[in-house]
Amino acid sequence: MALSSVAVFCGSSFGTSPAYAEAARLTGRTLAERGIDVVYGGGHVGLMGAVADAAVEAGGRVIGVIPRQLDDRELAHHGLTELHVVESMHERKQLMADLSDAFIALPGGAGTLEEIAEQWTWAQLTIHAKPSGFLDVAGFWTPMREMLDTMVGQGFVRAEQSGIVSFSDDLDELLTMLAAPPAWTDKWGASTAETPSP
Template identity: 70%
Template sequence: MTHHSPLRAVAVFCGSSFGDSPAYADAARLVGRTLAERGTTLVYGGGSVGLMGTVADAALEAGGEVVGVIPRALHERELTHTGCTEVLVVESMHERKAIMAERADAFLTLPGGAGTLEEVAEQWTWAQLSIHDKRSGFLDVEGFWQPLRTLRDQMVERGFVRPTQGDIVTFDDDLDRLLDALAAAPTWTDKWDRPRVAPPV
């Protein structure tokens, strides 16, 4: 398998709640610690609550670099993680996602809700449109993402997503294997028939 240079930075999308299983927070701690140990910067939504706070805490405790990107409205509600190596306060959710996409080499998704799903779906879409050529991965904690994996497969089978575009997203319950997959060179780019459009800010 062809690898990029090791991932310099990974954006992590995850819930601002803890969910119904301690396994989710355990996975968030593992992600934060592992990225730090690999020398990979954590880019995330800048919050101090739920799995977001957990993944940042673990990365910082392990000596990692953490970049938090948080909209002003949330920042003013004092939800910002004050321990981040760098905090970027932005004006909108759109700007938050654009900056996270710009700062990261790949996207890793832990369990979460509608906001988590929306963030990673946008990055999958941007890769399909050749706005960037970065992979998205789902850490499948206790089968959480299996329904989405089934839906992805159905989108491909029913002709709404090309098989190569389905490969933009990876599902795995093993973090090291998932990170290795995220570092692999893109295989889906078809820039010759896709206009390159700038992401909205």
């Protein structure tokens, strides 16, 4: 399938390695240059801001979704194509999911992990049929890849569902993976083809 919009989950800090900011800027710029809308958490700080700034500078459409509590702290980016201010984190994630064809996690903390894990879970339950990917910058997500192998090996994730998430240290390769038609079954064996994305 052709990707028209991708949600990017990432840190509101820059982290300790310059590679993280470089990957954030590359992601924003690449999506913009491919005509893919960037959907993200709406902030101007950290890796979030780097993704948005790079996409805007490359002429892309950037859609931010930020909870009012964070907007009130003046953390919102006001140079975006669209900025949606919502009332809660739950509304933020739902709207980002509705606006996106796929999801990418860059390095980040608990919030980043929680956001990508929720979309992974929704696909597993066929609430939607949208894939998630981890851009493994400088090995940041390697432990997560190993954790998935453990989940499959210990019987908590079906092997057929492991394709819901992809891992790569190469953005082009990851985008190719995310654009492939969904091929997994849900947790109880129904095909994703039976549950079209909203």
